[in-house]
Amino acid sequence: MTDSLFSGPEPDPAGDAGHEDAPPRVGFFTDTSVCIGCKACEVACKEWNALPEDGLSLTGMSYDNTGELGASTWRHVAFIEQSAPVSDPLATPTVPAPEGRTELTLATDSPPAGGDFRWLMSSDVCKHCTHAACLDVCPTGSLFRTEFGTVVVQEDICNGCGYCVPACPYGVIEQRPSDGRAFKCTLCYDRLGAGQEPACAKACPTESIQFGPLDELRERAALRVDQLHAAGVDGARLYGHDPGDGVGGDGAFFLLLDDPEVYGLPPDPVVTTRDLPAMWKHAGAAALTLAGGWALSFALPAMVRKRGRT
Ligand code: SF4
Numbered sequence: 001m002t003d004s005l006f007s008g009p010e011p012d013p014a015g016d017a018g019h020e021d022a023p024p025r026v027g028f029f030t031d032t033s034v035c036i037g038c039k040a041c042e043v044a045c046k047e048w049n050a051l052p053e054d055g056l057s058l059t060g061m062s063y064d065n066t067g068e069l070g071a072s073t074w075r076h077v078a079f080i081e082q083s084a085p086v087s088d089p090l091a092t093p094t095v096p097a098p099e100g101r102t103e104l105t106l107a108t109d110s111p112p113a114g115g116d117f118r119w120l121m122s123s124d125v126c127k128h129c130t131h132a133a134c135l136d137v138c139p140t141g142s143l144f145r146t147e148f149g150t151v152v153v154q155e156d157i158c159n160g161c162g163y164c165v166p167a168c169p170y171g172v173i174e175q176r177p178s179d180g181r182a183f184k185c186t187l188c189y190d191r192l193g194a195g196q197e198p199a200c201a202k203a204c205p206t207e208s209i210q211f212g213p214l215d216e217l218r219e220r221a222a223l224r225v226d227q228l229h230a231a232g233v234d235g236a237r238l239y240g241h242d243p244g245d246g247v248g249g250d251g252a253f254f255l256l257l258d259d260p261e262v263y264g265l266p267p268d269p270v271v272t273t274r275d276l277p278a279m280w281k282h283a284g285a286a287a288l289t290l291a292g293g294w295a296l297s298f299a300l301p302a303m304v305r306k307r308g309r310t
């Protein structure tokens, strides 16, 4: 059991949530270096979870026309279009394929006139945080920790209060405008219960999205980073894998090829309920001081009057 319910390393979130004999915690490792931006994961997620369409218009800003994660987009493949000098190792045409898989070209395009150009693709999702502020603040129990260590929102219990939305440090969970209820990735809780992998991981043709026991994924991810560094892709780094970070590590973590900010991810996320125990302590002390002052304001005049009579 962790020292604090709200922050710090937490080896057994399912057990601490009351699940006895819980199976090993599972999650996603998304290796963005092999993502080709096909969006099969987005489509599979929509199809399996019967999510409504969320706009068929083009953003006009990018080839990515989904935009962002939302109540009806539980997987979002970001296309990051950027200039990169030829000497940048990230702009090399190939990244080594993970063992046992086909060599793929890095998502680059022919350099347009006047400069070099590359695309970074990354399939984003709810991070299934070890310390999930969305769950901490939910007053109805709609958000809960499953026996697999994942975080799920139950649409039939959500009352639409919206507390979870500003609590999420990643801006993942969103209320559906039609009825105010909050939605996000469930890591296919129904499929896990039937012994199947989540729909997005099943559909991904390049195994950019890998599903499995979290410990195993973390080991696999570390080896992959070493492999990329050995190939000269110095910018490869893991994001959300560290149990010592501000959210106790993510259940869905990533291999990125550039800074998290480039992908629209916060560089140093912190669970927004981390300071709640300290705040309660301060609020308690303030209430006691106030009560003491109020009692004194009655007691003092009475004592003075008594002294005056004697
Ligand atoms: S990423 Fe946001 S919505 Fe997902 S578990 Fe963490 S706090 Fe909750």
Ligand code: SF4
Binding pocket: 034, 035, 036, 037, 038, 039, 040, 041, 042, 077, 121, 123, 203, 204, 205, 206, 207, 208, 209
């Ligand atoms: S299915 Fe795989 S390769 Fe295709 S966009 Fe999603 S993560 Fe990338």
